[in-house]
Amino acid sequence: MSKYVLITGVAGGIGSATAQLFAEHDWHVIGVDREDEDIEGVDHFIQADISGADASAEIFEEVEEEEGRLDALVNNAAIQICKPVVEMTPDEWDATMASNLRSVFLGVRNAHSLLDPGGAIVNVSSVHAVATSSEIAAYAASKGGLLAFTRALSIEFSDDDIRVNAVLPGAVDTEMLRDGLERDYAGTGTTETVEEKMRALGIRHVIGRVGQPEEIAQTILFLADGDRSSFVTGQALTVDGGATARLSTE
Structure with missing residues (x-):
């Protein structure tokens, strides 16, 4: 019997990489987005703004x-607005x-009654929840709040046999990251191209490169699948190529 996931x-x-990976593992994928897109691997697409209470319901x-x-x-x-507070x-x-x-909050509140015992919630937070940079305070605060919310949910939903965990991606090659580099929110004042900035960013990782969306998708699948992560709840799994392992003074 197929398993059902909403992303x-x-x-x-x-999101799209995660949908494709779940589909490859025979999950039935329900995809939600504000943009009307044809996403590979999505069986049931819903166009909606999830931040609205009525829309979420x-x-x-x-x-x-x-x-x-x-x-x-x-x-x-998620959205990211890069500017000084x-x-x-x-x-x-x-x-x-x-x-x-x-x-x-709205999603887990409305999804709770639909989640079967043994089900899982995976919240995509960010390394900015634990270590951040300039001109990204709102995003960092929201992702830090999501991390705390994850821990609280894991306790509240434990009696329902629902596991709740968070993934903390580092720099991943997505449109959000490229937009941030294009805006030069770090204030370097350089005229480097986005590709040059991407390479420089990769060098600062222990692994020596930025991540790929498919690598985050693998982590999400691990935490969502009770056969793979049945003893994991209330945790924050950092997937950042070792970026937060290295002292900034090195």
Whole structure:
């Protein structure tokens, strides 16, 4: 019998790679995104803004009608606004929190009754939850909140036999990373191309390169599949090529 997974932000780099990987392992994939995209591996696509309470409720009502249950929920959708805190507007701050944190609260609240015992929730946080950089404070705060929320959920949902874990990707070759490098949010003032910046960023990793979306997808699959990670809950699994292992003073 197929297992059912719902993945938010399915049109993004990590989301689409995750959908394809789950499909390759014979999962039935429900994909949600604000963009209307044809994503390989997605069996049931829902176009919606998951940060809205009504929209979130409607998503899971549709899943209940069409699939009837879930084995895993992958909260992957996120936005990133790169600018100094003093230049960020309240609306931009609120939009970041709504997309990256409020949407997860709404999703797990609405998905809870659909998740079978033995099910799993995987929250895609970020290394910015534990070590961050300049001009990305809202994103870091939202991902840090998601990490704390993950721990709390693992306790609350333990009696329901639902495991809750987080993945903390480092620099991964996605549109979000490339947009950040294009904006030069680190304030280097350089005229390097994005590709040059990508290579320089890779050198700063212990592994010597940035990650690929498929590598994060493998970690998500591991945490979602109860046959692979049945004794893992409340954890934050960092997948960053060793970036946070190295002292910045080296």
